[in-house]
Amino acid sequence: MNDRENNFNPNNSQNRGLLGSGWRPLYREFDWEHLIHLASTDPKELAQKTLDVASDIADAMGRQQYSWLANILNVFSENTRYEIDEFWDYITPQPVAPDYRYKDVLVTEIPVVQLVSRSSIPIDYVLNKLQEITVLKVLALLGKPDAITQFFMDRHFSYPPERFISWERLEILGTVYAYWAREGCWLQIDTYDKGRRCYTLICKNIAPLVNKATYNLAVILSGYKSRVGQIHSQFAIRTFST
Structure with missing residues (x-):
């Protein structure tokens, strides 16, 4: 397919899908x-x-x-x-994109699937699940972004932040970028087959967000079973002596 065929066409079924789900040409x-x-x-x-x-x-x-x-x-x-x-x-200048010079990067594939084999042990799943939960909790802390754009078929689209509900409900066919100006954070979402997505958080300083998002998170390992979840206790973890 050449560049002329990739030119934005509102009659294209995929373009209609984006426009019908709230995206607008940028x-x-x-x-x-x-x-x-x-x-x-x-x-x-x-x-x-x-x-x-x-x-x-x-x-x-x-x-x-x-x-x-x-x-x-x-x-x-x-x-x-x-x-x-x-x-x-x-x-004209290119639409804004993540600053890949930022060194604080957190990546996860969603959803995380548990596979038990000789090359994949439960601890791998736990670490991947922990990373997934961390990314989703950081996104929940960040809230609605200041800007949401998508690059698809050589064209840029924008999504009104005020219409944003959740990342799961956002129609994604190409690569999505979101930006939070106050926190200096970028989110990049790439789509894979079978509904899988790759979430990449790129921030100036992601440590405070991660610390807050993972507060009271616990990991349990037992044989081939494992769990990652929130601890509910009347005593904060930090009050225990080490």
Whole structure:
């Protein structure tokens, strides 16, 4: 499938699924600072792409064998729109994305499935389950994000944070990004087959959130059975002497 076929089409069944579940196309906005940055760092590339798109528009409108009205309509044809969209994507800044320079990262696959074999012992399941619970509890502490976007089929979509209910109910076909400005945290969700998802938390400082999320959590191991859960006690764990 080429790039033109990947171009956003509201009639595509998958795109209709996203739009029907509350997602909206995310249109990139013009930014003078970004354009000035392009002009100062790579003026030749900017000039070449500007000439290319101007030439495409001139070719679309300058066809001698067609009427002026047909030429104007040709500017809005699929091929010409693709060239214009490609130029627009070049001169406008990319949508915000996680800062992968942050060193505090927590990753889990959801749901965690217990497999007992020679290569997979119960402790592996417990650790994976503990990590899953930790990520979900941290997300519960963070609450509604300030921004939710999704990248799917070379197009960006946005989801209104005020409509957000839960991550499980969010329709995900590509890669989802969420951002909490106050905490300096990013969430990246990638989809796998059979309904599995990978949750990646990327934060400036995730330790306080993890400490709060895992408070009173306990792990029980017994043979091939294991449990991870919350302890309910009238005495806080920290009050016991070591």
